[in-house]
Amino acid sequence: MRLAPRLQRGGCPAVTDPQLTSAPPAPQAVPDRLIAHLDMDAFYASVELLRYPELQGQPVVIGGGRRRQPDPHADGGEQTVHHARLRDYAGRGVVTTATYAARAFGVHSGMGLMKAAALAPDAILLPADFDEYRRLSRLFKAAVATIAPVIEDRGIDEIYIDLGDVPGARDRTSQDPMAGAREVASRIKQAVREATGLSCSIGVTPNKLLSKLASDLDKPDGLTLLSHADLPERVWPLPASRINGIGPKANARLGEIGIHTIGELAAADLSVLVETFGSSHGQWMHAAAHGRDERPVVTWREPKSISRETTFERDLHPREDRALLTPILTRLCEQLAADLLRKGYAGRSVGVKLRYDDFHIVTRSLSLPHATRDAALIRQGAGRCLKTVPLDQRLRLIGVKMSSLVPGDGSAPPSDLGPRSLPLFDLFDLTET
DNA sequence: TCTGGGGTCCTAGGACCC
DNA sequence: TCTGGGGTCCTAGGACCC
Numbered sequence: 001m002r003l004a005p006r007l008q009r010g011g012c013p014a015v016t017d018p019q020l021t022s023a024p025p026a027p028q029a030v031p032d033r034l035i036a037h038l039d040m041d042a043f044y045a046s047v048e049l050l051r052y053p054e055l056q057g058q059p060v061v062i063g064g065g066r067r068r069q070p071d072p073h074a075d076g077g078e079q080t081v082h083h084a085r086l087r088d089y090a091g092r093g094v095v096t097t098a099t100y101a102a103r104a105f106g107v108h109s110g111m112g113l114m115k116a117a118a119l120a121p122d123a124i125l126l127p128a129d130f131d132e133y134r135r136l137s138r139l140f141k142a143a144v145a146t147i148a149p150v151i152e153d154r155g156i157d158e159i160y161i162d163l164g165d166v167p168g169a170r171d172r173t174s175q176d177p178m179a180g181a182r183e184v185a186s187r188i189k190q191a192v193r194e195a196t197g198l199s200c201s202i203g204v205t206p207n208k209l210l211s212k213l214a215s216d217l218d219k220p221d222g223l224t225l226l227s228h229a230d231l232p233e234r235v236w237p238l239p240a241s242r243i244n245g246i247g248p249k250a251n252a253r254l255g256e257i258g259i260h261t262i263g264e265l266a267a268a269d270l271s272v273l274v275e276t277f278g279s280s281h282g283q284w285m286h287a288a289a290h291g292r293d294e295r296p297v298v299t300w301r302e303p304k305s306i307s308r309e310t311t312f313e314r315d316l317h318p319r320e321d322r323a324l325l326t327p328i329l330t331r332l333c334e335q336l337a338a339d340l341l342r343k344g345y346a347g348r349s350v351g352v353k354l355r356y357d358d359f360h361i362v363t364r365s366l367s368l369p370h371a372t373r374d375a376a377l378i379r380q381g382a383g384r385c386l387k388t389v390p391l392d393q394r395l396r397l398i399g400v401k402m403s404s405l406v407p408g409d410g411s412a413p414p415s416d417l418g419p420r421s422l423p424l425f426d427l428f429d430l431t432e433t
Numbered sequence: 434t435c436t437g438g439g440g441t442c443c444t445a446g447g448a449c450c451c
Numbered sequence: 452t453c454t455g456g457g458g459t460c461c462t463a464g465g466a467c468c469c
Binding site for chain 1: 469
C-alpha cells in the first residue's frame, strides 16, 4: 500500500491546537505560504541537445546501454557524428527521457526501448551520461540558490523552493496579488537559463502538492501561479492520477468506484474513501483533492538506505549460472562499500533483492551486530540472506542494499550505536523484574 | 520485442520486554 | 496457569517517485 504522505504541520514552532487555546488564531494573521516547484524540461534529453545542437527538433531518446560514443566535438568537431537509431537497438533498456519531438510518437519515460523502437524507429538513441546530468543539476540548483536559498532536493531535475522569505515575493499590485511571486519566479527561470542554457517550468502555489501540479500545467518553459480559488477551474478537471502519490494501483481502484478526476475525488464521500483505502490513505486523498497539504520544504535529510542492483543481459539460473552470478554479487558489494565510504555512512542492515524471470520480487535482510561499510562483511551478510531464498527459478536482477545507516565508518563502540544499548530506567516501574 | 536503477514511506505480523 | 496491554525492533512486501 502506498504511503499516505503525512500532512505535517509545516514549521510551526508553537503548534496551536484550537481546542487548547482560549482564543482561536485569526486566519488572516497566518500568511499563506509561497512554495515553488521547479521542473527541468525533458532534462536529460535537453542536456544532450546542448551537446548535439544539430539534433534540435528531432526525435531523440535517452536510455539503454552503458557505452558512450566518443565526443565528436573533442577533436575540433569537424567530422559528422553517426548517431544510433532506435530501430537498431536490441536489449532490455528502458526510455529514460525523450525529447518533445519523440514524445509526439507516443514514446515516454519508463517504456521499454524495444517498444519505443516500434513507435519511432528513426528516432536517435543516445546512452545516458549521468555525470554530465549531475554536473548541470548542480549548476541549476546553485543558480536558484542565489535568489532563493531554501531548496528541497527532489532528485536530479526537480526541486521545491520556499519563496516565503525571498525579498519582494509577497509584493502585490492592485491587479495582481501574485505580482511579486511571479517576478521572483521569472528571475529564477532566467538564472537557470543563464547558468545552463536550459529551460524549466515552475509552479507557485501555497503548498508543495499544488505547486507540483502547477509546474506541469504549462510545459515546457512555463510559469503557473495558482491559489486555492483556482482549484475548481484549473485542478479539479485533471485526472486523479496527476496527484503526486496516486499511482497506477490507487488510480485503478478509484476508477472502480467511479472516480476519475480530482474534482470527483474532492466530491467523493470521505467514508467511501476510507473504506476503500484505509483511514490514513483515504483521508490523505480527500485532503489532496481539496488542495490541502501542510508539508514543509525540507532542506536536508539523512539517507535511509544505499543500494546497488543490476539487471542481467539474459536471465541467469541461480545454480547453473553460479559462476557468472557470484562475481556479479561480489562486485555489487564492492560498489556498495565504495558508495558508503564516499558518502560517509555505515549500515547495520544488509539486504538482497532478487527479481525472477516472471518479474516476481523477493527480498531478504538481516541486522548485523555492528554497522559496517566493509565489502567482505556486506558480501557475507548478502550470502546469508541468499541461503533463505528460493533458488530454482531464473533470475533477471540481483541487488544489495544497506540500511539502518549511521554516519561514519561503523567503528564506533556499540554503546554509541543507538538507544538499544543505552541503559533505560523506567521511573514509573517500581517493581523488580 | 516487456518492463532500469536508486530511492522513500507504509503496513503488518511476530519476537521480545515490561 | 491464564489474563491483558503497550512499546520497540526485526523482517517482508508493496506502492510510488524521479
